Amino acid sequence: MKRLATAPLALALLALAACGSQDGNSSAPIGKVEGKAAPAGTTWAQQVVATPEGGIRMGNPxxxxxxxxxxxxxxxxxxxxxxxxxxxxERDYVNTGKVSFEFRNFVMNPLDISMAMLARCTGPEAFFPLTHQFFANQQAIIEKLQSAGEDAYKNAMSAAPDQRFQRMAEAAGLIEFAMERGVPEAKARQCLADPKTAETLAANVERDTAQYSITGTPSFIMNGSKLDNVSTWPQLVEQLKNAGA
Structure with missing residues (x-):
C-alpha cells in the first residue's frame, strides 16, 4: 500500500488543499419518509456501531x-x-429514525491519523464525543505540534512504526488530551502503537477516493450517491429536507 510521506511539518499539516467549501446545490423534494422509534429506553443517537467499511455509524440501521x-x-x-x-x-434527524449518520476518517497527515486512532481507541460509543472534542480544539492541537518544532515532527516520523504515532501524539499533547476525556494512558499508547490501524485508515482513504471521487473534505454521500457541491451544514440540511427527513 502507499505509505505516508515524511513531509516537512508545515506541508504535512496543510490540509487546505483538500479541505474547502463549495457552492451548494439543491434537488427537488420527494416527500416525507417514515422513521421509527429507537429501542426502549434509548435514542437512535445512542445506537453507535463500527461499519464493515471502517466508519462509525449512529442511528437506525x-x-x-x-x-x-x-x-x-x-x-x-x-x-x-x-x-x-x-x-x-442528532436531535432533529438521527433520533427520528429517518436518518443514519456514518463518519469515515479521511486522513491526510500523521497528526490526523493519530487523532483518528485515539478516537477509535475505546470503542464506537466514545468515537463521536472524542471526535467532536478534537474538532473543537483543532487549532490548539495544531499549534501545540507546531510549537514542538520541526525536530519533534521528524523524530516521530523516523521512529519505528509502533512508536511513530505515540511520538506524534506526545508532541501534539494528544495523550494528555485523551486522558482528560476518559481514555487511560496505557490504552491510548496501546492504540497508537498499532501500525495496522494506521495502514487501514490510509488504505480506506484510497478506496473511498476511488469509489466516490472524493476531492475535498467534508464530503457527503446520501444513499450511495455523492452530494456534489455540498460541504456545509446548511447545504446538507437542504438535501435532508428534500429527501424527506
Whole structure:
C-alpha cells in the first residue's frame, strides 16, 4: 500500500488543499419518509456501531436516509461543520429514525491519523464525543505540534512504526488530551502503537477516493450517491429536507 510521506511539518499539516467549501446545490423534494422509534429506553443517537467499511455509524440501521461524511480531523471546514451540526443532527434527524449518520476518517497527515486512532481507541460509543472534542480544539492541537518544532515532527516520523504515532501524539499533547476525556494512558499508547490501524485508515482513504471521487473534505454521500457541491451544514440540511427527513 502507499505509505505516508515524511513531509516537512508545515506541508504535512496543510490540509487546505483538500479541505474547502463549495457552492451548494439543491434537488427537488420527494416527500416525507417514515422513521421509527429507537429501542426502549434509548435514542437512535445512542445506537453507535463500527461499519464493515471502517466508519462509525449512529442511528437506525434501517433508516431510509443514510448519510456518510468523509472528514479530516485537521480540516478547518470539517471543524466548522462539526460545531454547527452536532446537536441538531442528532436531535432533529438521527433520533427520528429517518436518518443514519456514518463518519469515515479521511486522513491526510500523521497528526490526523493519530487523532483518528485515539478516537477509535475505546470503542464506537466514545468515537463521536472524542471526535467532536478534537474538532473543537483543532487549532490548539495544531499549534501545540507546531510549537514542538520541526525536530519533534521528524523524530516521530523516523521512529519505528509502533512508536511513530505515540511520538506524534506526545508532541501534539494528544495523550494528555485523551486522558482528560476518559481514555487511560496505557490504552491510548496501546492504540497508537498499532501500525495496522494506521495502514487501514490510509488504505480506506484510497478506496473511498476511488469509489466516490472524493476531492475535498467534508464530503457527503446520501444513499450511495455523492452530494456534489455540498460541504456545509446548511447545504446538507437542504438535501435532508428534500429527501424527506
Amino acid at each position: 434501517d433508516a431510509p436516509i443514510k448519510i456518510i461524511e468523509f472528514a479530516s480531523n485537521t480540516c478547518p471546514h470539517c471543524a466548522h461543520f462539526s460545531e454547527e451540526s452536532k446537536d441538531v443532527l
